[in-house]
Amino acid sequence: MLSVIPAYHIDREGRAYSSLQIITKEQSWYFSYPADAFYGSDKKFHVTLNTGKEDQSASIFSEKGIYLNIHEDGLDLEGRIIYKNIHHLSSDIMGPFRFMPSMQCRHGILSMRHKLYGSLTLNGDRMNFDQGTGYIEKDWGGSFPDAYVWSQSLFPDSGKNSLMLAAAKIPALGLHFNGVLAALDLYGKEYKLATYLGARVKTDWESRIVIKQGDYKLRAQLLSGTGRELYAPEQGAMDRKIKESLCCKVRYTFWDQKLKVLDMVTDRGSFEQSKKEMP
Numbered sequence: 125m126l127s128v129i130p131a132y133h134i135d136r137e138g139r140a141y142s143s144l145q146i147i148t149k150e151q152s153w154y155f156s157y158p159a160d161a162f163y164g165s166d167k168k169f170h171v172t173l174n175t176g177k178e179d180q181s182a183s184i185f186s187e188k189g190i191y192l193n194i195h196e197d198g199l200d201l202e203g204r205i206i207y208k209n210i211h212h213l214s215s216d217i218m219g220p221f222r223f224m225p226s227m228q229c230r231h232g233i234l235s236m237r238h239k240l241y242g243s244l245t246l247n248g249d250r251m252n253f254d255q256g257t258g259y260i261e262k263d264w265g266g267s268f269p270d271a272y273v274w275s276q277s278l279f280p281d282s283g284k285n286s287l288m289l290a291a292a293k294i295p296a297l298g299l300h301f302n303g304v305l306a307a308l309d310l311y312g313k314e315y316k317l318a319t320y321l322g323a324r325v326k327t328d329w330e331s332r333i334v335i336k337q338g339d340y341k342l343r344a345q346l347l348s349g350t351g352r353e354l355y356a357p358e359q360g361a362m363d364r365k366i367k368e369s370l371c372c373k374v375r376y377t378f379w380d381q382k383l384k385v386l387d388m389v390t391d392r393g394s395f396e397q398s399k400k401e402m403p
Contacts, residue, residue, distance in 0.1 A: 125148065125149060125370055125371045125392065126146070126147070126148055126244065126246075126251065127145075127146070127147040127148075127368075127370055127394075128144070128145075128146055128185070128190065128192070129144065129145040129146075129147075130142070130143070130144050130162070130171050130173045130183070130185055131143045131144070131145075131162075131362075132159070132162045132164060133357065133360055133361065133362060134360050135359065135360040135361035136359045136360055136361060140159035141156055141157065141158060141159050142156070142157045142158065142159055142161050142162035142173060143155065143156050143157065143355070143362060144157070144173055144183075144194070145354065145355060146194075146199065146201060147352055147354065147368060147370050148246070148352075148370065148371075149370055149371040150352075151352065152352040152353050152354060152368075153196070153198065153199045154353075154355050154362075155175075155194075155196050155199075156362075157173065157174075157175060161173055161174045161175065168186075168187070169185075169186055169187050169234055169260070169262075170184075170185070170186045170187075171184070171185040171186070172184050172185075173185075175194065175195075175196070181193055187207060187210050187234065187235070187260070188206065188207060189204065189205050189206040189207045189242070190204070190205050191203075191204045192204075192244060199246075199247065200245070200246070200247050200248070201244060201245070201246050201247075202244065202245055203242065203243050203244035203245055203251075204242045204243075204244075205240050205241065205242035205243070205244065205253050205258075206240070206241045206242050207235070207238045207239070207240065207258060208238060208239040208240075208241065209238050209239050210234075210235045210238045211235055211236045211237050211238060211286075211309065212233075212234070212235065212236075213233055213236060213307055213314065213316075214314055216232070217231060217232065217233050217305055217307055217316070217318070218230055218231060218232070218305070219318055219320040219321070220320050221303070221318075221319070221320055227265060227294070228265050228266055228267045228268065228269055228270075228294075228295065229263055229264070229265035229266075229267065229268055229269060229292075229357075230263065230264055230265050231261065231262070231263055231290065231305060232261060232262045232263075232264075233260075233261050233288065233307060234260035234261060234262060235258065235259060235260040236259065236286045236288075236307065236309045237257050237258070237259060237278055237284070237286040237309065238257070238258050238259075238260075239255065239256070239257065239258075240253040240254070240255070240256035240257065240258050241253070241254055241255075242254070257278045257286075258278075259276060259278060259286065259288075261276075261288065265357070266357065266359055266360050267357050267358050267359055267360075267364075268356045268357055268358075268364065268366070268398065269292035269293050269294065270293050270295075270300075270399070271292065271293040271329050271398065271399040272290060272291060272292035272293070272329075272396075272397065272398060272399075273290070273291050273292075273327050273329055273330070273333050273395075273396070273397040274288075274289070274290040274394075274395070274396045274397070275288070275289050275290075275333070275344045275346075275374060275376075275393060275394060275395045275396070276288040276289075276393075276394045277374060277376060277390055277392060277393040277394065278392065279388060279390065284309070284311065284312065285308075285309060285310050285311065285386070286308075286309045287306070287307065287308040287309070287310070287342075287376060287378075287386075288305075288306065288307055289304070289305065289306035289307075289317075289333060289335065289342060289344060290304070290305050290306070291303065291304045291305075291325045291327050291333055291335070292304075301319075302319075302324075302325050302327075303319045304317065304318060304319050304323050304324075304325040304335055305317070305318050305319075306318070306323070306335055306342055308342070308378060308386075310378070310385055310386055311385070315340065315378075315380075317335050317337045317340055317342060318337075321337055322337055322338065323335050323336065323337035323340075324336050324337070329397060329399045330346075330397055330399075331345065331346035331395075331397070332344070332345050332346070339379075339380060339381040340378070340379065340380060341377075341378070341379040342376075342377070342378045342379075343375075343376070343377045343378075344374060344375070344376050344393075344395075345374065345375045346369070346372060346373075346374055346393075346395045347372075347373040347374060347375055347389070348372060348373045349369035349371070349372020349373060349374075349393075349395060350369060350372070351367025351368055351369045351395075351396075352367065352368055352369070352370065353365055353366075353367065354366050354367065354368045354396070356398070364398075366396065366397075366398040367396070367397070367398070368394065368395070368396040369393075369394065369395045369396070370394050371391070371392055371393075371394070372391070372393055372394070372395055373389065373390070373391045373393065374389070374390060374393030374394075374395055375387075375388070375389045376388050376390070376393070
């Protein structure tokens with residue numbers, strides 16, 4: 125498993141720059157680049173990031189795949205992966221919340237799952253992704269929420285099932301409320317759970333989250349895993365350090381009415397959580 129995160133930032137002083145983060149089960153890397161090293165299309169998902177070294181071409185990120193050519197201190201990562209059968213959600217996961225002016229961060233899902241073809245070489249070790257499964261999401265805004273928990277998983281044994289969920293403390297009128305989003309693609313059926321659809325959430329902000337919405341109930345429990353350091357935005361600057369377990373053991377359970385649609389323990393779940401002191 126591998127996570128690749130290109131980004132563009134404008135901090136509280138108005139200074140712009142770009143960055144790239146790479147996360148594996150064993151390690152994480154963060155690199156900062158000038159603002160003009162980053163290009164992002166405003167019409168479709170297409171990002172290029174140029175490290176500025178004359179002997180390198182830009183790395184490319186799009187719905188067609190990724191091309192990586194990264195050579196930095198402690199990291200050599202290059203290769204190409206092609207994406208096939210991108211699976212979009214039927215509608216925006218944020219719903220009407222995408223228009224809420226006080227939102228610190230907005231979230232988008234570009235692909236719940238897609239097939240992978242190709243390979244990457246990381247510090248001399250070849251990683252073969254042929255017949256693998258990928259996932260693409262994005263975030264934009266000034267800061268990550270003060271407290272949140274996020275989890276995402278693909279279920280390679282089935283080849284067709286995937287999910288993501290996130291809960292966060294959302295500021296509103298000087299107070300906070302618990303907001304939640306979840307999307308499940310299970311056995312050919314799409315499920316959405318969200319605050320704007322009536323969902324309610326209980327979480328310890330560390331390892332457990334339970335979402336209820338009408339006849340639906342979704343539960344995720346982190347069983348084991350070691351988080352790797354990840355940088356997150358704080359008023360536009362990448363000043364906040366959080367932990368993400370890219371590849372850990374998680375139990376996911378989902379009920380539709382009284383029917384248990386999913387009950388799976390996977391060692392390929394991803395889990396991320398952070399909690400600051402709340403006002």
